[in-house]
Structure formats: C-alpha cells, structure tokens
C-alpha cells in the first residue's frame with residue numbers, strides 16, 4: 122500500500138521515541154486519521170500516541186507502594202538475568218544423551234523441602250490443574266466448603282476442578298468443617314483430599330477447620346495447595362529468625378513432614394523467585410503428574426528454569442537477603458529511616474519522613490502489616506511519578522502521596538529522588 126508522504130514524514134519525526142519503524146508508521150497513520158476526522162494537530166497526536174505505546178512495553182519501574190508482592194508489578198521482583206548462551210536445558214552432560222529439563226531443579230526442590238520428588242510448571246494455577254487432571258480425572262476430590270476460593274485473576278477452584286475432569290466433593294460448611302465430614306465422603310471413588318490455603322481471605326468467628334496433619338493418613342492421598350510457597354517455616358536462608366509476620370504461615374517442608382502427600386505452591390510469592398508452580402512430595406504421585414500430557418503443555422521455559430535455579434541456590438546457600446523479596450521482608454526500619462533521611466536532605470522542601478505499614482501482598486497474608494518508613498509528599502503526585510523516565514509507583518494517603526521505602530531497592534533511591542525532582546518541576 123502506498124503511504125502518503127505526510128505519514129512517512131511524521132513517522133520519521135518520531136524516530137527517537139524508542140519504537141520500531143513499523144509501529145511508528147502505524148502511529149503516524151492513526152494520528153493523521155484522527156487529525157482529519159476529529160481535528161487537532163497530527164504531530165502532537167502522534168507524539169502522545171508514540172509515548173503511550175512505548176510505555177505499554179515491559180519496562181522497569183520502582184515499587185514505592187509498600188506492597189511487597191504487588192500483583193500489578195509482577196509479584197516478587199526479578200532477581201536473576203539469563204546470559205545469552207546455550208544451556209544444558211535438555212542435555213545430560215554425563216552421557217551426552219537427551220536429558221530432562223526438570224532434573225536439576227527437582228534436586229534443588231528436594232533439598233529445600235525434603236520432598237521425594239519435585240516438578241515445575243508455569244504457575245501455581247497450572248500446578249493445581251495438572252495435579253487434579255493427573256490424579257483425579259473422573260473421580261472425586263474432597264474440599265472443604267470454607268476453602269472453595271477464588272484467587273485473583275479469576276482462578277476459581279470449582280471451575281479448575283471442572284476443567285481437570287475431576288468431580289468436586291464439597292465437605293462441611295462455609296465456616297465449620299470437621300474431620301468426620303471428610304471421613305463421611307471417603308469411598309473407592311474418592312481420589313484425593315485437597316486442602317487449599319486461605320491465602321487472600323479469613324473466616325472469623327464461629328469457625329472450625331481441620332489441620333492438614335489430621336487429614337493425612339486417611340487412606341486417600343492428601344494434596345495441600347499452599348499458594349504462597351514459604352519453603353520452610355524456619356527460614357534457614359536468613360541469618361536471623363523468621364520475620365514475626367510469617368509466624369502462622371505453613372511451610373512446604375513442614376506440611377510434608379506433617380503427612381501431606383503432595384504440596385503445591387507458587388514460585389513468585391513468598392519464595393521470592395520467578396512465576397512458576399511447584400508440585401512436590403511423593404515420588405509416585407509427582408511421576409504421574411510428569412507423565413500426564415498436560416505437563417508438556419505447562420512446562421516452563423529456559424528463562425524460568427534459569428531464574429528458579431538461581432533463586433533456590435541463593436536460598437539453599439543461606440544468602441536469602443540477596444533476593445530482592447527477602448531483602449524487603451527483613452530490612453530494619455532504622456535502615457529505612459536512614460535512607461529516607463538522606464533522600465529528604467537531598468531534596469529539601471516539604472517532603473516528610475513518616476511511619477507507614479507495608480503489606481505482603483500477592484494474595485498472601487491478608488491481615489498482616491509490616492512496620493515501615495515512607496516519604497510523604499503533599500498532594501496527589503502519583504501520575505507525575507509514573508510519568509518519570511524511570512517510573513516510580515507510589516500510593517495515595519488521603520489527599521497526599523506516600524513512597525514506601527521498604528519496597529524500594531536501595532540502589533533505586535536515586536531514581537526516586539530523580540522522579541520527585543521531575544514531579545516537582547511539573
């Protein structure tokens with residue numbers, strides 16, 4: 122198709138927008154069209170459109186929200202980068218034959234959780250689907266009515282159950298479920314008992330639930346969807362004790378020790394790694410999952426395997442705070458206050474250092490607050506901070522704005538100062 126010279130000229134004038142030439146032509150054409158139909162200056166429209174398109178591409182931002190695992194910001198921050206090189210992804214370096222992309226990572230999952238075997242898929246939702254399809258198709262799965270959850274993004278347990286071909290066997294009531302309720306539905310057709318962690322909600326008041334330890338050994342395999350993926354309640358990857366706010370969170374290792382046959386969890390929540398789902402536990406059950414055709418459809422790519430390998434090596438080496446998530450989770454408020462003071466000194470003016478409450482986020486630990494320190498800026502300057510060259514995502518506090526320093530990596534303090542300078546200049 123012939124392009125009018127005006128479109129070509131306009132596209133060329135946008136060449137420093139950071140977009141590739143074919144997109145610039147599309148932007149220029151749309152701008153000329155809009156200017157013709159609705160009026161306005163095509164060049165101005167095109168510049169705005171190119172800017173919007175550029176910022177829609179994946180780009181680094183500073184998380185100043187105080188939400189450690191912010192869903193909109195990709196949950197646990199990326200810690201690893203992958204070198205542009207070939208890998209032994211599916212090559213056994215001993216034999217020279219084709220190997221398994223899962224084998225090395227499975228060794229690390231075993232070391233971290235004590236599981237007999239582990240399997241990695243693309244996310245925890247995929248792991249739940251695979252377990253149900255592989256172990257319970259055309260059979261029953263007992264779940265407490267108090268645990269029929271919806272995770273963010275429309276992942277509803279009853280819907281996943283239907284997709285997998287398993288039959289949901291509801292047990293107990295919304296607020297109270299007892300061991301006898303589970304026992305009453307155990308028969309030859311029941312394939313699994315499934316316990317689902319109440320990740321993002323709490324039921325309070327007149328409640329009763331059965332701990333996973335009591336559901337083990339009922340003659341039916343027990344699968345626990347832990348969601349958040351705390352590997353070990355003792356947090357052996359930290360120098361000090363586990364953070365106080367994790368005290369009620371079940372660990373994968375402890376859940377297996379208490380008798381679960383399988384645990385399922387996310388890689389990018391409390392584990393602090395890339396988006397992934399882990400299935401770990403009894404070797405025969407994990408093997409059945411690995412052999413199911415869905416396992417091929419849900420298998421992770423080399424970037425995920427590389428990042429997950431690095432994450433688990435870091436944790437197993439006892440260097441947990443080298444991971445951005447665990448660093449945020451454990452930094453003392455005195456250190457945050459020191460950084461805040463230095464930033465205010467640099468900026469001067471009306472910015473105040475305030476006590477704040479950060480939250481774990483990511484659909485975990487809904488009623489937990491983590492003491493933190495933030496910068497308080499008068500007025501709502503969130504849009505101006507997002508507009509900075511390196512966007513800073515802040516949160517509103519009444520009519521004002523807070524940048525919570527617990528979720529800001531210390532190396533990014535300069536970026537926050539720069540964004541605040543830009544915002545002030547607007």
Ligand SMILES: *Cc1c(COP(=O)(O)O)cnc(C)c1O
Nearest residue numbers: 244245246272318320348349387
């Ligand atoms: C978060 C969560 C999931 C879904 O995990 P994704 O990694 O987002 O797919 C499933 N089950 C529970 C209990 C969760 O908390």
